[in-house]
Amino acid sequence: MTPMDQRPELDPSRSFSGWRVLMAAVVGAATGAAVSFFIQELIEHSPAEIPQRSVRLFFLMVILAGALSSFAIEVMRQLQQEATDEAYRHYNPHRGRR
Numbered sequence: 387m388t389p390m391d392q393r394p395e396l397d398p399s400r401s402f403s404g405w406r407v408l409m410a411a412v413v414g415a416a417t418g419a420a421v422s423f424f425i426q427e428l429i430e431h432s433p434a435e436i437p438q439r440s441v442r443l444f445f446l447m448v449i450l451a452g453a454l455s456s457f458a459i460e461v462m463r464q465l466q467q468e469a470t471d472e473a474y475r476h477y478n479p480h481r482g483r484r
Contacts, residue, residue: 402464410460411453418452 422445429441 402468406464407457407460411457414456415449415453417456418449421452422448 425448426441426445429436
């Protein structure tokens, strides 16, 4: 039996889920908010004079970057899971083993 014969088949019950993508974006935004909170603490305790508008725009950018990155990761994960092209189906016998 070749490694290509041992690869897992596609599960038709696991189709693309927009709900999971949105939840991933929410988790990413929450992570971005936590990071921006820690950055805010650093900025508040530094002697730098930074305009409040610039700080708020920076925090918005960090939060949106977290949401967008987790959104993109989840979309790509789901699309690769559903792909039927062999380029996305690499069989690795050592995957998951320690």
